[in-house]
Amino acid sequence: MTVEHDIEAMDQFPVGMRVLAVDDDQTCLRILETLLHRCQYHVTTTDKAQTALELLRENKNKFDLVISDVDMPDMDGFKLLERVGLEMDSPVIMLSAHSDPKYVMKGVKHGACDYMLKPVRIEELKNIWQHVVRKSKFKKMKSIVTNGESEGNSDQNGVRANRKRKDQSEEEDEDEEEEEEQERGNEKKPRVIWTRELHNKFLAAVDHVGVKNAVPKKILELMNVDNLTRENVGSHLQKFRLALKKINNEANMAAANSHFTQMSSLKGLGSFHHYRPTPLGSSQFHGGAATMRHYPSNRTFAGMFPHFKSSLPRNHNDGGYMLQGKPFPSLETLHITNNNNNKAFPSFTSPQSSPLVASSNHLVLEGHQQSSFPSFSPHLEINKRLEDWSNAVYSNNIPQSNVHSKPDALEWNMDTTKTTSFCRDTDFGSSNAAQADFLDPFQMKQQHENILDPMTVAELSRSSSADEGLFMGQQKLENNFMASDAGSLDDIVNSMMTQV
Amino acid sequence: MELAQMQKSLQDYTKSLFLEGVLDSQFLQLQQLQDESNPDFVSQVVTLFFQDSDRILNDLSLSLDQQVVDFKKVDPHVHQLKGSSSSIGAQRVKNACVVFRSFCEQQNVEACHRCLQQVKQEYYLVKNRLETLFKLEQQIVASGGMIPAMELGF
Numbered sequence: 327m328t329v330e331h332d333i334e335a336m337d338q339f340p341v342g343m344r345v346l347a348v349d350d351d352q353t354c355l356r357i358l359e360t361l362l363h364r365c366q367y368h369v370t371t372t373d374k375a376q377t378a379l380e381l382l383r384e385n386k387n388k389f390d391l392v393i394s395d396v397d398m399p400d401m402d403g404f405k406l407l408e409r410v411g412l413e414m415d416s417p418v419i420m421l422s423a424h425s426d427p428k429y430v431m432k433g434v435k436h437g438a439c440d441y442m443l444k445p446v447r448i449e450e451l452k453n454i455w456q457h458v459v460r461k462s463k464f465k466k467m468k469s470i471v472t473n474g475e476s477e478g479n480s481d482q483n484g485v486r487a488n489r490k491r492k493d494q495s496e497e498e499d500e501d502e503e504e505e506e507e508q509e510r511g512n513e514k515k516p517r518v519i520w521t522r523e524l525h526n527k528f529l530a531a532v533d534h535v536g537v538k539n540a541v542p543k544k545i546l547e548l549m550n551v552d553n554l555t556r557e558n559v560g561s562h563l564q565k566f567r568l569a570l571k572k573i574n575n576e577a578n579m580a581a582a583n584s585h586f587t588q589m590s591s592l593k594g595l596g597s598f599h600h601y602r603p604t605p606l607g608s609s610q611f612h613g614g615a616a617t618m619r620h621y622p623s624n625r626t627f628a629g630m631f632p633h634f635k636s637s638l639p640r641n642h643n644d645g646g647y648m649l650q651g652k653p654f655p656s657l658e659t660l661h662i663t664n665n666n667n668n669k670a671f672p673s674f675t676s677p678q679s680s681p682l683v684a685s686s687n688h689l690v691l692e693g694h695q696q697s698s699f700p701s702f703s704p705h706l707e708i709n710k711r712l713e714d715w716s717n718a719v720y721s722n723n724i725p726q727s728n729v730h731s732k733p734d735a736l737e738w739n740m741d742t743t744k745t746t747s748f749c750r751d752t753d754f755g756s757s758n759a760a761q762a763d764f765l766d767p768f769q770m771k772q773q774h775e776n777i778l779d780p781m782t783v784a785e786l787s788r789s790s791s792a793d794e795g796l797f798m799g800q801q802k803l804e805n806n807f808m809a810s811d812a813g814s815l816d817d818i819v820n821s822m823m824t825q826v
Numbered sequence: 827m828e829l830a831q832m833q834k835s836l837q838d839y840t841k842s843l844f845l846e847g848v849l850d851s852q853f854l855q856l857q858q859l860q861d862e863s864n865p866d867f868v869s870q871v872v873t874l875f876f877q878d879s880d881r882i883l884n885d886l887s888l889s890l891d892q893q894v895v896d897f898k899k900v901d902p903h904v905h906q907l908k909g910s911s912s913s914i915g916a917q918r919v920k921n922a923c924v925v926f927r928s929f930c931e932q933q934n935v936e937a938c939h940r941c942l943q944q945v946k947q948e949y950y951l952v953k954n955r956l957e958t959l960f961k962l963e964q965q966i967v968a969s970g971g972m973i974p975a976m977e978l979g980f
Binding site: 351 | 856
């Protein structure tokens with residue numbers, strides 16, 4: 327279905343939406359067919375996955391949406407899902423009597439737009455058309471990606487398993503962010519934006535051939551995306567590999583002050599921190615995660631914020647890619663739930679912290695939804711909130727001491743930035759006094775366009791007031807620690823991101 | 827029997843099935859999907875269900891009677907039965923399947939045999955009840971009456 331067709335049919339849509347339903351169970355298939363008819367969709371059914379693929383291949387635009395059972399004798403539903411995603415890029419909804427989260431996760435990972443449990447209710451089917459709209463909107467944006475407009479990924483396709491309401495509100499926020507991003511990017515020369523969707527495809531392709539055998543040509547073929555060149559894929563792959571390597575190294579690194587300073591020179595440092603709860607290696611992460619909530623997932627966002635006016639001497643190969651979901655091996659382990667975050671920091675309701683919360687929520691949701699993708703929203707938000715953040719973050723350093731008193735303080739610290747950032751929010755209001763001190767060093771740092779070395783950071787720490795000096799130093803170190811981790815990821819991200 | 831009386835009997839009968847937990851709200855959904863364009867929807871689907879289930883139960887009996895039980899085969903059958911029974915609202919069958927599956931995971935042959943018996947029992951029960959239900963409906967229709975819509979007030 328072309329975009330124009332979509333627009334024309336908008337008046338009637340979703341009436342007449344063409345659905346292909348696949349389920350080997352006759353009873354369920356019949357019921358599904360009737361339910362779909364009730365929703366006024368146009369339905370084709372088959373009980374064999376193979377037949378479904380043939381039907382889809384016959385005419386890639388024949389169906390708007392595919393609903394498929396997971397357990398089928400002739401082909402695993404997930405395999406079908408993958409194939410459809412790679413070959414046709416149609417939205418696919420998984421259907422199963424398995425409510426096990428593992429299956430849901432698998433569906434999400436393989437690119438399903440949604441995962442429904444049997445027995446299916448008509449209310450759920452009434453809204454499935456949203457996936458079609460989302461996908462076509464994305465396709466539309468993708469098609470003009472190389473025309474000099476940097477368009478953000480407008481949706482979270484295939485990422486939301488069971489998060490309808492949250493997703494919707496999240497989407498709205500993201501859309502706003504993305505528009506801003508686009509405006510900013512309009513002056514830039516054409517470059518390929520590695521949107522979440524695109525990166526998803528990239529990951530699927532890499533997965534398919536195996537990371538070791540991943541060559542740009544093959545990946546490009548598998549991805550089957552217009553306006554993408556082998557060079558684009560090649561440099562993205564290189565960054566990806568570097569990121570993986572770095573993440574593994576990062577896990578063992580102690581304070582990488584240089585990173586921190588690098589980070590500090592980034593405007594969005596504060597938010598950076600915020601978003602990167604723990605740019606620590608996954609091992610640390612897990613430790614932290616076990617105790618802390620699941621902030622670790624935010625980690626993946628680390629460095630996902632492309633919009634730093636980074637004066638870091640970064641390499642922008644092709645005008646920068648936005649690194650999406652770089653640390654994605656660890657992504658799977660990152661499960662942040664919105665609930666957790668909220669419970670953790672109920673004090674987030676303060677106005678200042680709301681941006682944080684929103685962003686973190688975004689992050690959280692995003693991270694949760696799709697294992698390989700940190701959402702776009704974080705960096706989009708960063709643009710907006712950079713200034714707020716940087717102040718907020720640094721001024722909130724002191725409050726970390728409160729955090730220290732918690733059990734597993736070490737983990738808490740390590741854990742991070744996330745917690746830190748949240749704490750910051752919380753404490754922000756109450757630690758105004760501290761702000762001034764922090765702001766100075768922060769400003770200082772911001773002035774440094776170059777990477778500061780550890781010495782500088784130490785100096786900065788010392789420069790803070792005596793009372794808090796120690797603390798701050800401590801805090802800073804932690805921050806440094808985090809920052810450094812963040813920094814390294816940031817490096818990766820920066821190099822891969824589209825710079826604003 | 828008078829038409830009104832038949833209709834009342836049908837309603838009471840259906841209600842009792844819900845109260846006993848033999849059927850759940852999913853069955854109501856099916857009934858709501860039935861309309862003029864689809865007048866026999868419920869009986870069609872239920873018939874499909876009976877056909878599928880008879881086959882699955884047969885396969886299950888065979889699998890469990892093997893010398894060495896292959897649970898990798900047993901589990902998908904039970905899973906499918908669980909899916910289809912939940913789709914038509916055969917609640918007790920579905921619940922029996924859930925228990926069955928947990929014993930499959932434990933690879934407990936003895937328990938699985940018992941579960942199969944339980945599932946069969948529930949299945950024959952719901953089959954029997956639904957067949958009676960359809961007969962009642964047919965009588966009403968044959969007498970020129972309409973099948974009363976199910977009230978959800980209970």
